[in-house]
Structures are given as structure tokens and as C-alpha cells.
Amino acid sequence: xxxxxxxxxxxxxxxxxxxxxxxxxxxxxxxxxxxxxxxxxxxxxxxxxxxxxxxxxxxxxxxxxxxxxxxxxxxxxxxxxxxxxxxxxxxxxxxxxxxxxxxxxxxxxxxxxxxxxxxxxxxxxxxxxxxxxxxxxxxxxxxxxxxxxxxxxxxxxxxxxxxxxxxxxxxxxxxxxxxxxxxxxxxxxxxxxxxxxxxxxxxxxxxxxxxxxxxxxxxxxxxxxxxxxxxxxxxxxxxxxxxxxxxxxxxxxxxxxxxx
Amino acid sequence: xxxxxxxxxxxxxxxxxxxxxxxxxxxxxxxxxxxxxxxxxxxxxxxxxxxxxxxxxxxxxxxxxxxxxxxxxxxxxxxxxxxxxxxxxxxxxxxxxxxxxxxxxxxxxxxxxxxxxxxxxxxxxxxxxxxxxxxxxxxxxxxxxxxxxxxxxxxxxxxxxxxxxxxxxxxxxxxxxxxxxxxxxxxxxxxxxxxxxxxxxxxxxxxxxxxxxxxxxxxxxxxxxxxxxxxxx
Numbered sequence: 096x097x098x099x100x101x102x103x104x105x106x107x108x109x110x111x112x113x114x115x116x117x118x119x120x121x122x123x124x125x126x127x128x129x130x131x132x133x134x135x136x137x138x139x140x141x142x143x144x145x146x147x148x149x150x151x152x153x154x155x156x157x158x159x160x161x162x163x164x165x166x167x168x169x170x171x172x173x174x175x176x177x178x179x180x181x182x183x184x185x186x187x188x189x190x191x192x193x194x195x196x197x198x199x200x201x202x203x204x205x206x207x208x209x210x211x212x213x214x215x216x217x218x219x220x221x222x223x224x225x226x227x228x229x230x231x232x233x234x235x236x237x238x239x240x241x242x243x244x245x246x247x248x249x250x251x252x253x254x255x256x257x258x259x260x261x262x263x264x265x266x267x268x269x270x271x272x273x274x275x276x277x278x279x280x281x282x283x284x285x286x287x288x289x290x291x292x293x294x295x296x297x298x299x300x301x302x303x304x305x306x307x308x309x310x311x312x313x314x315x316x317x318x319x320x321x322x323x324x325x326x327x328x329x330x331x332x333x334x335x336x337x338x339x340x341x342x343x344x345x346x347x348x349x350x351x352x353x354x355x
Numbered sequence: 356x357x358x359x360x361x362x363x364x365x366x367x368x369x370x371x372x373x374x375x376x377x378x379x380x381x382x383x384x385x386x387x388x389x390x391x392x393x394x395x396x397x398x399x400x401x402x403x404x405x406x407x408x409x410x411x412x413x414x415x416x417x418x419x420x421x422x423x424x425x426x427x428x429x430x431x432x433x434x435x436x437x438x439x440x441x442x443x444x445x446x447x448x449x450x451x452x453x454x455x456x457x458x459x460x461x462x463x464x465x466x467x468x469x470x471x472x473x474x475x476x477x478x479x480x481x482x483x484x485x486x487x488x489x490x491x492x493x494x495x496x497x498x499x500x501x502x503x504x505x506x507x508x509x510x511x512x513x514x515x516x517x518x519x520x521x522x523x524x525x526x527x528x529x530x531x532x533x534x535x536x537x538x539x540x541x542x543x544x545x546x547x548x549x550x551x552x553x554x555x556x557x558x559x560x561x562x563x564x565x566x567x568x569x570x571x572x573x574x575x576x577x578x579x580x581x582x583x584x585x586x587x588x
Contacts (some may be wrong), residue, residue, distance in 0.1 A: 096524075097483065097504075097524055098501065099480075099482070100480050100481065141480065141481055163368075166369060167368070170372075170546065170549050171503070189366050190366055192369060194547065195370065215520065216408070216409070217408050217409050217508070219408070219505040220408070223422050261436070261448075264477050264479065264505075265479060294473060294476065294477070294479070295475050295479050295480070319480070348481040348501040349501075350549070
């Protein structure tokens with residue numbers, strides 16, 4: 096049976112991991128990405144997502160070096176995203192060692208990027224990240240870009256179906272409203288998207304305790320759950336989350352590491 | 356040393372790291388003549404890895420134009436250990452329905468078909484294995500161990516005796532590990548499958564070494580002469 100995946104995510108700025116403290120712009124250095132990747136891998140992470148938030152060219156190159164080092168050290172899949180807007184960006188990250196590349200604003204601006212990347216490198220390595228926010232005027236979830244700052248007027252469900260048709264192998268769905276709150280995932284949003292498309296959906300945004308993972312992987316119908324701060328701040332561990340899910344009857348990858 | 360065939364499609368660094376973690380060197384080979392020269396030069400060239408990312412038809416085309424098809428066919432003929440990963444395993448089947456109809460290497464009689472729409476496609480993530488046949492390739496692997504899959508097509512073998520392990524996805528039984536003589540295929544990615552994947556790579560390395568100890572010298576082709584090997588680091 097295919098198991099539900101628990102995926103820790105971390106932001107990399109100029110080659111260093113940064114943690115969000117509070118909301119949005121407050122960040123602090125959280126150390127060495129390779130150490131953190133190895134630690135998560137040991138704890139039973141099913142994949143890793145690394146998001147490059149560097150603004151400069153030098154910062155991006157530093158992140159590429161981090162991707163290479165992390166990829167060589169861990170033996171679980173690695174997804175890398177952040178600022179991907181061309182097929183060359185995708186290629187560069189794959190060559191650096193990413194197994195999958197996540198695109199967001201770049202895909203909204205140029206949807207053909209999804210098709211081209213899927214054709215050149217295979218659907219399995221194309222992840223489209225969708226930032227969703229409930230727009231009261233639209234009465235719908237709206238696709239947001241540029242880190243959630245700019246609304247597009249596009250309906251999330253319509254966009255999710257479109258990216259799947261264009262060749263996305265997976266959707267990384269973030270609830271902008273829930274992100275950073277640790278109040279739980281947006282179950283309604285996640286279920287809507289997961290039922291609308293036939294590709295796997297990773298839920299993101301709002302994880303604060305182990306129960307939230309259970310909710311989104313059952314009621315939310317997500318195939319995987321991503322979390323950042325809840326693991327960084329050690330409020331719960333990957334092992335604890337998996338142990339809880341297992342008790343609840345959710346299929347998870349279980350290893351000697353988790354048992355010990 | 357394992358020769359990793361480069362079909363010009365995917366990134367080979369993770370599979371090379373996988374072998375490095377179990378203490379085996381790899382060399383990337385992108386042309387038939389490069390392999391021939393290398394095999395003549397290096398006494399420790401043991402097995403062949405056929406990786407696979409991309410589409411079936413493109414990969415078969417690349418095998419042909421690069422001259423690596425001959426390398427693969429010769430390895431199969433002489434019984435040199437060969438491991439196909441993911442698409443690399445599917446290439447070992449007779450035919451694939453991916454983007455039309457493409458003929459494969461035909462080691463394992465059977466077709467490669469797309470998953471039905473009743474399940475999410477790709478089949479992506481960690482799935483448990485059911486070992487159906489004991490084999491040195493799976494030494495230490497237990498029923499219920501998890502490995503990482505990512506594929507939209509799966510194989511339907513005609514001859515069940517080639518199946519070593521399977522994974523259940525929805526109503527589909529996915530052949531996960533195939534073997535015929537010293538030719539092996541795994542549908543999942545052992546290089547991304549944690550310690551269980553490492554075990555399988557280590558077992559393959561052992562099989563390669565044992566084969567080479569028994570047959571290596573006679574199996575070596577004549578020198579192709581003067582062509583340097585290609586390596587990507």
C-alpha cells in the first residue's frame with residue numbers, strides 16, 4: 096500500500112537555513128542545511144523540500160551548492176523550489192541534484208513552462224506550487240503569486256486542473272491564510288483540490304501539532320503533508336507524527352529509526 | 356566498478372551517490388565505443404546500471420544512437436550483471452504503450468502500460484514490498500519494507516517466474532523487482548529508498564563481484580583503443 100508522506104521543508108537564504116520567527120519577514124539563521132537535512136532524514140522524513148529565498152545571483156549559486164551537498168548526503172527524494180521561471184532554471188536544479196523542481200509564480204506567468212519541463216525532464220520531476228487564499232469577493236480560493244503578495248484573480252481549482260493537464264506530476268498546495276498560524280491545515284481547500292485532480296497533492300500551511308497531520312491526510316484527502324516551523328521549533332517530531340498516524344490507522348513508512 | 360549508462364536524459368548523480376554510499380565506484384559511459392575501451396582497460400569493471408528518467412521511446416532511441424544498445428545486449432547475452440532502475444527496468448520488457456507503441460529489449464516478456472485513472476498518477480511515494488521469491492538481490496529485505504516509487508507506467512510480466520517482489524497500488528499489482536539470470540530490474544528508486552534501497556544496491560554490487568570473479572576475464576571484449584572515458588562529477 097502506498098503510504099502518506101511527511102515532508103519537512105526549509106528555507107535557504109544565501110546557502111543558510113533560516114527559520115521564520117512569528118510571521119513573514121522575521122527570520123533568523125538556523126544553521127547548516129546539510130546537518131538539518133541529515134537530521135530530518137534520520138528521523139524518518141519521507142522527502143525533503145528546500146525553498147531558495149535568495150534574492151541575489153550569488154545567493155542562488157550558494158543554494159545550488161547546498162542542493163548538491165544535500166543530495167549527495169541523503170538517500171530520500173529532494174524537491175527544490177524558489178524563483179524557478181525558465182526551463183534552464185529547472186535543468187540547473189536537476190543537475191545540482193534535485194529530484195523534483197517546484198515552480199510557482201514562474202508557472203502562473205508562463206504555463207508553458209510546466210509543459211516544456213515535463214516534456215524535457217519527465218512529469219515526475221515537475222511540482223507546481225500553488226499558494227491559495229480565500230477571496231471573499233470572488234467567493235473562491237484565489238491563486239496568489241510572489242510569495243502570496245499578489246492575487247491573480249484565478250480560481251485555484253481551475254488552475255490546479257490546468258497544471259495537471261500541462262504535465263505537473265504533483266501539486267504543492269499552500270493555504271496562505273493558514274501558513275505560519277500553526278492552527279491546522281485548510282482541510283476544505285485541500286480536499287477540493289485533491290478531489291479535482293488525479294495527481295498527488297501535498298498539503299502545506301498551518302501544521303502545529305500531530306493531530307493536524309492526521310486531519311489533512313484523512314479528511315483533507317492529501318497524499319502528503321508538508322511542515323516547516325512545527326519541526327524546526329521541535330514542537331513535535333517526525334517520529335511522533337508518524338507514530339500517531341500509525342496508531343490512527345494511517346499508512347506511513349515505518350522504520351527501525353521511528354521505533355527507536 | 357559499475358558502468359552507469361548515460362542516456363542523456365536524467366541526472367545520474369543520485370544513483371552514483373547511492374553506489375558510493377555502499378562503497379562501490381561508478382563510471383558514467385555515454386557511448387558504446389567508450390564502454391568497449393573502458394572494459395578493455397579496466398579489470399575491475401563488473402556490472403552495468405541502466406538508469407531511467409524520461410520517456411520509453413526517447414530512451415530506446417538514445418540507446419540506439421549512442422551505441423549503448425549493443426553494450427546492453429552483449430551484457431545480457433554473456434550474463435554480465437545488469438540492473439535497470441525505473442524506466443531502465445521497463446526498457447527490459449517487450450513493449451511499452453507510453454506515447455504510442457515502442458519495442459523494448461525483450462528480456463522480460465510483457466507489456467508496459469499506464470495506470471488506470473482510478474488511482475493518482477504518478478504512483479509517487481513509499482510503498483511496501485511483498486517479496487515473492489528469495490534471491491541474493493533481496494538478501495536482508497523483509498516483507499513490508501518500504502521503497503520509493505515514482506512512475507506513471509507499470510509492467511505486466513507474462514512470465515511470473517521472473518517476478519521477485521511486488522507492490523500493491525490500488526487494484527494494481529506493480530512488479531517491483533524482476534530477475535532473469537543476471538539481468539535485474541527494479542521499478543522503484545533504490546538510490547532514494549533509504550537504507551532498504553542501500554541494501555539492494557549493496558546486494559547488486561556483491562552479485563557483480565561474484566560474477567566477475569567467475570567470468571570476468573573471458574567476458575571482456577577486445578580493446579577499442581584510444582578513447583578516454585567520460586566522467587561527470
